[in-house]
Amino acid sequence: MHLNKDVEGIRKPNYEIDSIFVNRWSARAMSGEEMSNDELMPLFEAARWAPSASNAQEWRFVFAKRNTSNWKKFFGLLADGNKVWAKNASVLVVVVSRKTMEYKEKPAPTHSFDTGAAWMSLALEGTKRNYVIHAMAGFDYEKAGKVIGLSEKYAVEAMVAIGKKGKKENLPEALLEKEKPSIRKELEEIAFEGKMNKN
Numbered sequence: 001m002h003l004n005k006d007v008e009g010i011r012k013p014n015y016e017i018d019s020i021f022v023n024r025w026s027a028r029a030m031s032g033e034e035m036s037n038d039e040l041m042p043l044f045e046a047a048r049w050a051p052s053a054s055n056a057q058e059w060r061f062v063f064a065k066r067n068t069s070n071w072k073k074f075f076g077l078l079a080d081g082n083k084v085w086a087k088n089a090s091v092l093v094v095v096v097s098r099k100t101m102e103y104k105e106k107p108a109p110t111h112s113f114d115t116g117a118a119w120m121s122l123a124l125e126g127t128k129r130n131y132v133i134h135a136m137a138g139f140d141y142e143k144a145g146k147v148i149g150l151s152e153k154y155a156v157e158a159m160v161a162i163g164k165k166g167k168k169e170n171l172p173e174a175l176l177e178k179e180k181p182s183i184r185k186e187l188e189e190i191a192f193e194g195k196m197n198k199n
Contacts (some may be wrong), residue, residue, distance in 0.1 A: 030163030046125035
């Protein structure tokens, strides 16, 4: 397993897995550079191939590139704490899921679950390409739906900041301590045989 310098010594898997899962983390330091479609679209291509119930493919990604007419609207959706660092992102994305299946308009009970799989595919492809990929819940969900023209068939799930890596020293002092990979719960805290742990 080849762990990159950011996670080495901090994250320690108990079992041998592909290093991409351990190397992915939600950094904040981005360079402020723009991204071309040739750099960005492979991330959505990876998401395109995620699994979904009945092959419904409920996920949608609505994005705004920096220095474009949509950037200000998307940036304005963010909570102040996220604006501090996301201002240097290349792209802001509103992640959306379709709540009903297109072919029969019945409820799609796994729409959020399936969209989460697509988001993870995007995140892993971005990690492989050495980009910063940071998902956020700190934004105005209701306003986001209005900004992107969302119908009632869809639900806003999250926002994502995508960018090229920058220097963490350029982050505000309050964020410097947070700019490191987080650890994870132990396996016995998340995987149970036969019966759920009370915790």
